[in-house]
Amino acid sequence: MITLHGFSASNYYNIVKYVLLYKEIPFEEHEIYGGGDEWLAISPVGKVPAITTADGQHLSESAVICEYLEETYPGKPLYPSEPLERARVRQLMKVAELYLELPSRALIPYAFSGRLAPEPAVANARHQTARGLEAMRRLCRFAPHIAGNTFTIADIYVHYVNAVVLAIGCPQMDWDIIGEVPGMKEWGLAMRDSDIARRVEAGRKANEPAFFEYISKYMTDNPTPGK
Ligand SMILES: N[C@@H](CCC(=O)N[C@@H](CS)C(=O)NCC(=O)O)C(=O)O
Secondary structure: OOEEEEOOOOHHHHHHHHHHHHHOEEEEEOOOOOOHHHHHHHHOOOOOHHHOOOOOEEEHHHHHHHHHHHOOOOOOOOOOOOHHHHHHHHHHHHHHHHHHHHHHHHHHHHOOOOOOOOHHHHHHHHHHHHHHHHHHHHHOOOOOOOOEEOOHHHHHHHHHHHHHHHHHHHHHHHHHHHHHHOHHHHHHHHEEEEEEEEHHHHHHHHHHHHHHHHHHHHHHHOOOOOO
16 A cells, blocks of 8 residues: 655645545555655655655655656546646646745745745745746636646646645735636635545644644744844
């Protein structure tokens, strides 16, 4: 059976968890926040999520894991079979991660220390996010799914990318970022309204106390930049 390593407060962890649930692949969860050599042997950058495959091999990086799961468990496909459509799905995922999620993610240390980021950090995040939004307005279809009429991995990926944008980016940049892409709010509400999304969300909520305990220790050991 596959083991999913990480913690449910992680949006990247939840992407992989969603795919496992969607494809009905048996898996067990191993809650871990980091560690030494043993953890780096599983996840070489030390980030969450990682999986151990059914035959004991380790893999990290959420998008890589999703592709591995698609190729190994092709039932209930999440990637289009036609190469250009498949590339467009990957393009959506990449743009959303690089230009929406990562600028918001850069502000996490400020959010977790309970203060607003300094203006240069906010200005940089705003600049990157504006580029991402311009691209998303051109790429998203919402017809009714993000890449067109078929539910794909891009729906799952961007939905959980947006979790960080909503929780961190919007309040830190004082900006209704999701509202800048016509149709994205409605699509996000529809994405939340499924049994799998509710199960993933229940896991995230249940993980909150342990996650915040971990974060408060982490913030003590790694003070916010610029403090
Ligand atoms: N590119 C990675 C990003 C994963 C990531 O940033 N995970 C966060 C949790 S949401 C993490 O492990 N952070 C801990 C750290 O940076 O040490 C992926 O797609 O899996």
